[in-house]
Amino acid sequence: MQALPGFRDFYPEDLCFRNRILEAWRRVARRYGFVEYDGPPLEPLEIYAKKSGGELLDQLYRFVDRGGREVALRAEMTPTLARMIARGHKQYKKPIKWFSIPQLFRYERMQRGRLREHFQFNCDIIGEPSLEAECELIALAIDTLRELGLQEEDFVVRVSDRLFWADLLGKLGVDPEEWTHVLQVIDKSEREPYEVTVQRLGKWAQPILSVLEEKPRWPRLQELLDRLAWRGMTRFVEIDLRVVRGLAYYTGIVFEIFDRQRRLRAIAGGGRYDDLVPKFGGEPLPAAGFGMGDVVLGELLREKLPGRERCWTLDAYLVLVNEDLRPAAAALLQSLREAGLGADYPLSVTSVRKQLELAEERGCRYALFLDERWCKGLVGFKKLKATEEGAIPVDKIVPFLRERC
Amino acid sequence: MQALPGFRDFYPEDLCFRNRILEAWRRVARRYGFVEYDGPPLEPLEIYAKKSGGELLDQLYRFVDRGGREVALRAEMTPTLARMIARGHKQYKKPIKWFSIPQLFRYERMQRGRLREHFQFNCDIIGEPSLEAECELIALAIDTLRELGLQEEDFVVRVSDRLFWADLLGKLGVDPEEWTHVLQVIDKSEREPYEVTVQRLGKWAQPILSVLEEKPRWPRLQELLDRLAWRGMTRFVEIDLRVVRGLAYYTGIVFEIFDRQRRLRAIAGGGRYDDLVPKFGGEPLPAAGFGMGDVVLGELLREKLPGRERCWTLDAYLVLVNEDLRPAAAALLQSLREAGLGADYPLSVTSVRKQLELAEERGCRYALFLDERWCKGLVGFKKLKATEEGAIPVDKIVPFLRERC
Structure with missing residues (x-):
């Protein structure tokens, strides 16, 4: 066809x-x-x-x-x-x-x-x-x-x-x-x-x-x-x-x-x-x-412009380590999007490596990690293709990303 | 038809x-x-x-x-x-x-x-x-x-x-x-x-x-x-x-x-x-x-959005009082556009009133006047639908508009 x-x-x-x-x-x-x-x-x-x-x-x-x-x-x-x-x-x-x-x-x-x-x-x-x-x-x-x-x-x-x-x-x-x-x-x-x-x-x-x-x-x-x-x-x-x-x-x-x-x-x-x-x-x-x-x-x-380049970007990709955290991740995802940020997360949990590969394909700037730090109210972050890394309180994520994206 | x-x-x-x-x-x-x-x-x-x-x-x-x-x-x-x-x-x-x-x-x-x-x-x-x-x-x-x-x-x-x-x-x-x-x-x-x-x-x-x-x-x-x-x-x-x-x-x-x-x-x-x-x-x-x-x-x-509204805008409209100033106006117009500003001017000189009406129809923010002040290096300006008005040196126009538009 x-x-x-x-x-x-x-x-x-x-x-x-x-x-x-x-x-x-x-x-x-x-x-x-x-x-x-x-x-x-x-x-x-x-x-x-x-x-x-x-x-x-x-x-x-x-x-x-x-x-x-x-x-x-x-x-x-x-x-x-x-x-x-x-x-x-x-x-x-x-x-x-x-x-x-x-x-x-x-x-x-x-x-x-x-x-x-x-x-x-x-x-x-x-x-x-x-x-x-x-x-x-x-x-x-x-x-x-x-x-x-x-x-x-x-x-x-x-x-x-x-x-x-x-x-x-x-x-x-x-x-x-x-x-x-x-x-x-x-x-x-x-x-x-x-x-x-x-x-x-x-x-x-x-x-x-x-x-x-x-x-x-x-x-x-x-x-x-x-x-x-x-x-x-x-x-x-x-x-x-x-x-x-x-x-x-x-x-x-x-x-x-x-x-x-x-x-x-x-x-x-x-x-x-x-x-x-x-x-x-x-x-x-x-x-x-x-x-x-x-x-x-x-x-x-x-000859002047790259011929077939991926030009899309995303601000944040939420990396999810297990399905138990999905309710929290879904709420966070929604709050990012409602703040006007481009954000995505895995629709089914796969390995962290696979999720990061997908995030890179999507042109993502920041990976956010919902992992063991979540119970302390912290979300891990990592700037993709760069070295910035750390953890921030959940309620600071929107201003943090807005400033950087 | x-x-x-x-x-x-x-x-x-x-x-x-x-x-x-x-x-x-x-x-x-x-x-x-x-x-x-x-x-x-x-x-x-x-x-x-x-x-x-x-x-x-x-x-x-x-x-x-x-x-x-x-x-x-x-x-x-x-x-x-x-x-x-x-x-x-x-x-x-x-x-x-x-x-x-x-x-x-x-x-x-x-x-x-x-x-x-x-x-x-x-x-x-x-x-x-x-x-x-x-x-x-x-x-x-x-x-x-x-x-x-x-x-x-x-x-x-x-x-x-x-x-x-x-x-x-x-x-x-x-x-x-x-x-x-x-x-x-x-x-x-x-x-x-x-x-x-x-x-x-x-x-x-x-x-x-x-x-x-x-x-x-x-x-x-x-x-x-x-x-x-x-x-x-x-x-x-x-x-x-x-x-x-x-x-x-x-x-x-x-x-x-x-x-x-x-x-x-x-x-x-x-x-x-x-x-x-x-x-x-x-x-x-x-x-x-x-x-x-x-x-x-x-x-x-x-019912929620205005049905048939003109949503376009323009940053500046150059008002031209006679054709003698066209070479200068054309150069100024080009410099505004090259600075990324939306700008227009009359293709034939008409009355100032008609030019201002056209500027308003085009959703223009500022009218710029090429008139008797031009020989002193000044361009008159007027904020449309507002009261701001004055004259600024020609070479300050781009930063002036960029700041406001």
């Missing part, structure tokens, strides 16, 4: 690793003034059709439910967000700064960094038209990675602007019906042989590629870099006009984050999408956001 | 409420020495068939995936746990004490306290045959509810024992093939007219109902109550032999938690299930556990 291919069982050590990522996301988002929301993991199929179309629809886990509804497992968060904003945004002052950490599902060909489920950190700013929104989002993404111990030698944010492309393709006279094709070729150009790109761009190859080679200064990207410089973040960012992003719905600045060596898939991606909320029945509201998954990031972090 | 019927959008206020429950579950479970695990929200269909059969299979969200596999949305956690234990238990000393907070899915008729998804606190002890395991689990369930502010006047744990029924039905000579039927009638008897129960029990009505009226003392339940008494928990618990639990797999002690007035559905339920792990290919391992959902509990708590 196994989990489905592409799905993960999280044993406690795996969950520690996952929580280290998810808790860093939460901590930094809150520090930036974002508040958390969530939506259902099962959605009406149509919300995905409304936003993206194309590739995504072929990757959905979709089916008809017992009530005859066409439904799909949540494949990205933005449609859910757009629906919630369209219905509820009037209750909130603008700009709305929200984040969420949904688990997402796509039936994809599995490869390194790509499973069929992952957790994705989604951060969005709704109702703010200025570039400061993109700046805030990029800074948040950077500080999240820094919080996890990554630095400028580990990752880079590559920024681009859809408006640059709209301007260029317009000036060149590219037929609007060809834009999607051209932009897709540009987006893939980094991963394709030069000749393939030239061939796919056809008559637009020469003008477009020569503009790219000149590395033109595009004022909005310069302004974005200036704003990031005020926050001391220039070293994490570079302009790369080839970044287009696959999804059809971006309308302005777009960005992606990659590992510096470019060995892995994208760590994060996002941009401005001013036209989405009205599609879900809301009024026009400018919006920008990004998503960052736990799988690629996890691979990058495995 | 709406979420599917029976599925919840969690706006930030709703997520605050949800998190208050989920965080209490996590905090108390850890205090009891349980460690967290998780599994996939989509599972092979067969794992549900293996455990339960019957009613559950008719409520599954099931479909065939793009690879031709029969799959189902996770409808309960125990099959996933049993699989993980069967594969991985050798890495862990016994007893294993694990908890998880999965979101579960069932296509049910909706009614008060029953949606089509909910979050369920699952706690299990694997590898411990003694009654102390059940005692630990019941104590944990009680302390979780107490952590949320509920007391003995709010809820009651009703305990029973499948072995009592095995003993009684055996003594009465009830045909083993009739046991399931008889036990189901007993389980429902509280919610049915007496005559209906009598009629459904047929010839077993008189002997069974007269035994129930005598409230027989069953030694194992007395022992369980004694053990709970050592922990000071008697007042939360009563013996009720009619509790049987619907699922076929319990083998010993079973318990359910209800609101005292019995106005709502069960808050939690659990018991011993020693025969389950081998069904998933593992060696025989004694096991006991319980599940507690967030929906019924949430209804009970709404």
Whole structure:
């Protein structure tokens, strides 16, 4: 019996690793003034059709439910967000700064960094038209990675602007019906042989590629870099006009984050999408956001963080030498827990050695001994993995441990 | 555009409420020495068939995936746990004490306290045959509810024992093939007219109902109550032999938690299930556990906790009087955030009044003013919803806020 291919069982050590990522996301988002929301993991199929179309629809886990509804497992968060904003945004002052950490599902060909489920950190700013929104989002993404111990030698944010492309393709006279094709070729150009790109761009190859080679200064990207410089973040960012992003719905600045060596898939991606909320029945509201998954990031972090470490702790483990003392031990255990301390004891009495081994596995700081000293009102204590040892009166245990744990 | 019927959008206020429950579950479970695990929200269909059969299979969200596999949305956690234990238990000393907070899915008729998804606190002890395991689990369930502010006047744990029924039905000579039927009638008897129960029990009505009226003392339940008494928990618990639990797999002690007035559905339920792990290919391992959902509990708590409160906070909001000061404000904002403080500023400059209103909505403690005092190196401050006010040198802001926030 196994989990489905592409799905993960999280044993406690795996969950520690996952929580280290998810808790860093939460901590930094809150520090930036974002508040958390969530939506259902099962959605009406149509919300995905409304936003993206194309590739995504072929990757959905979709089916008809017992009530005859066409439904799909949540494949990205933005449609859910757009629906919630369209219905509820009037209750909130603008700009709305929200984040969420949904688990997402796509039936994809599995490869390194790509499973069929992952957790994705989604951060969005709704109702703010200025570039400061993109700046805030990029800074948040950077500080999240820094919080996890990554630095400028580990990752880079590559920024681009859809408006640059709209301007260029317009000036060149590219037929609007060809834009999607051209932009897709540009987006893939980094991963394709030069000749393939030239061939796919056809008559637009020469003008477009020569503009790219000149590395033109595009004022909005310069302004974005200036704003990031005020926050001391220039070293994490570079302009790369080839970044287009696959999804059809971006309308302005777009960005992606990659590992510096470019060995892995994208760590994060996002941009401005001013036209989405009205599609879900809301009024026009400018919006920008990004998503960052736990799988690629996890691979990058495995080199920096211990991969499968037990991160749980317990303050006290009561060592019980015989069952006669259980009533007293149970009362003591309860008083420790009611004082907010993490405490455990053996559910059946085993040897003292075995109990101490279990205490160590549980990450316990202090062993407390209920033994022959108990009739004198004393509880033996021993600091595990250390040398502190002694006995203290029963009624002093809570303050004793509180001070030390 | 709406979420599917029976599925919840969690706006930030709703997520605050949800998190208050989920965080209490996590905090108390850890205090009891349980460690967290998780599994996939989509599972092979067969794992549900293996455990339960019957009613559950008719409520599954099931479909065939793009690879031709029969799959189902996770409808309960125990099959996933049993699989993980069967594969991985050798890495862990016994007893294993694990908890998880999965979101579960069932296509049910909706009614008060029953949606089509909910979050369920699952706690299990694997590898411990003694009654102390059940005692630990019941104590944990009680302390979780107490952590949320509920007391003995709010809820009651009703305990029973499948072995009592095995003993009684055996003594009465009830045909083993009739046991399931008889036990189901007993389980429902509280919610049915007496005559209906009598009629459904047929010839077993008189002997069974007269035994129930005598409230027989069953030694194992007395022992369980004694053990709970050592922990000071008697007042939360009563013996009720009619509790049987619907699922076929319990083998010993079973318990359910209800609101005292019995106005709502069960808050939690659990018991011993020693025969389950081998069904998933593992060696025989004694096991006991319980599940507690967030929906019924949430209804009970709404009377005790504010229902839809904004629980987020921010340490500082920088009030910006014009865009010229943005470079300085951005640097200050970044230094506050890098110091671990929660801080925000306007992404576009609006009136001071509007900025202060936004700061209050964000739950902000201090407004910091970048105004005419800035050229003297001073930042104005004002404690929101209070009277503290003044100006401090820029380089003293971080320690100033750290001390107060």
